[in-house]
Amino acid sequence: MSKRDYYEVLGVARDASEEDLKKAYRRCAMKYHPDRNPGDHEAEVRFKECKEAYEVLSDGGKRRLYDQHGHAAFEHGMGGGNAGPGFGGADMGDIFGDIFGNIFGGGGGRGGPRRGADVGYVMELDLEEAVSGVEKRIEIPTLAECGDCDGTGSEDRKLETCSTCHGRGQVRFQRGIFSMQQPCPHCHGRGKTIANPCKTCHGNGRIEEEKVLSVKIPAGVDSGDRIRLAGEGEAGPAGAPAGDLYVEVRVRPHDIFERDGDDLHCEVPIRISQAALGDTVRVPTLGGEAEIRIPAETQTGKVFRLRDKGVKSVRSRAPGDLYCKVVVETPVNLTQEQRDLLDKFEATFTGENARRHSPRSSTFLDGVKGFWDRMVS
Template sequence: MKRDYYEVLGVSRSASEQELKKAYRRCAMKHHPDRNPGDSAAEAAFKECKEAYEVLSDGGKRRMYDQHGHAAFEHGMGGGNAGPGFGQGADMGDIFGDIFGNIFGGGGRGGPRRGADVGCVVELDLEEAVGGVEKRVELPTLAGCDDCDGTGSEDGKREVCTTCAGRGQVRMQRGIFTMQQACPHCDGQGQIIAKPCKTCHGAGRVEDEKVLSVKIPAGVDNGDRIRLSGEGEAGPAGAPPGDLYVEVRVRPHPIFQRDGDDLHCEVPIRISQAALGDTVRVPTLGGEAEIRVPAETQTGKVFRLRDKGVKSVRSRAPGDLYCKVVVETPVNLTVEQRELLAQFESTFSGENARRHSPKSSTFIDGVRGFWERMTS
């Protein structure tokens, strides 16, 4: 059963257009597949909030939904089980134009297509991702031809296509049906280039290498994408360019592991520090900090340092740093140190040892009970 669209976006039924847009962006950002790779639940939630926004952001569809609920877009309300956008009040010309435009000529003469979007990957150190950085990016692309200013024409002129007489559409007879499709001679533009540019051969663009300086905002995480509008491939024959998408890849760090806006690290301490307690200095991305290790601390104990993580690129709220202490066995001991440890070990005997080693005692009791069960 479908959830209420207002509930999906987390807004009231009287929400304004601006509130709807803000709620949709928040929902889409949280569940976007790029931020949740392989998460089918997040993908379903993303589709759900997209569907809700498509209905509620359209005045006519919203009125229908407020009056009839989900039934407004199902059986009996405008032509079968069509879903949002296909019910009563939908523009059937737009629907068939989108699907069959090239076959039946529903869209009239087409304009030049925009350039293709392109993508690249930028690798960053953790410190660069956290603090923000400017990176130089080089990528092969199709750029507008300088010799013809991207028009594809040597003299800048175009002529009416003789095949379609400037309509951009041609008619084809298939049995009893007469169909229209984009003119194959002018690609639906209605005009042709009489004198193609000798440099780009009429394409209006040439192969080139683009060099850009990309500003990476502070707080980006692995997999985040940055869109640079108009920095993609140039469009054919002077059409608008596409966009450039820069994907961030963060290299592994020798000390910290990142989890969202939180950081994790391991802090080695000596057995004497764990037993007696001590103040230990730990690294953070902003310098050093101190943690107070209490006496009798066991290995694996985690200490939390608030606001010592990463400032979110979206909310700018800082995460935390989690330090897990690991009791380290001493190595390269001197003769004196060995003698002292041997003397120390001799103090552990019988019930006295059990009192000082609770985990070891629990383990031994567990092993004893296991063998008793096996032999009984």
């Protein structure tokens, strides 16, 4: 399979600056990095493709050769012994440290332990709690700093520089034409080793515990909103900074209202007599009750808008509206007297008189008649 154009791989113009190339490579690498796509062979191929393209285009000499001769510049040795992709050029370790330091554990790429992992927590709220705001206490299982060794993992709090990675926390290895790096297998990315492990945490520097926190939920949140509590995630290994806690809000379905952004929607059942003669009905809102006036001859599905009776979200300056859709209810459990009255009422709908009082029904019947006429002809 022929190689794709390097500029196309990175998604940049042929006159792209060094900074544009670096930004494009970062975007590409973050999208296809194997740590973010475990087991995805296509993503691994794309990642290698992005790396190869950047290695060439970020080197002035290689880029000039590529612009003149394309891929042939390297496939046939036109660039000399050190001209091919994967030799010389930019220090990919520096770029990997910048890009992936915070995405895949943070902090460990340039020597030193990674920060603690971020923790997610899903908090379910009633609609009323989400709209008005609330403070909730939560319990989360987490890794906390070991108090007996102050998070060092060492009984005597003494750490020695790792002899394998010399304190960098990572080691380099060659895989074909690519120079890769990974956490040091000896010190597990710490850059330090422990001669006398702590008996409480067994050298890990962290212990499992249940953490109790009080979380303030601001008024107006909605499902999918996240609240970040800095430093309340897992403690970092060997005294590294803790990760963050992200509380994701999920609003439970409500018995009456359905939320749509800042607006609320509800259905209001009314009797046939109210729809025909008109009436004033009281409807619930999140702030109490309100009235809507039902005009005479109102049809089912008519929507009434109550301004500012919706939700004032955390992002909006003004509250939304409440939309009430009336539904004309068919009466049930009728008494004999009520049945007799309805029979007398129905008897008044005869001939053209019925069409005058039921415009939608008449339109429907006209449509049906036209349909059958067309079918017969």
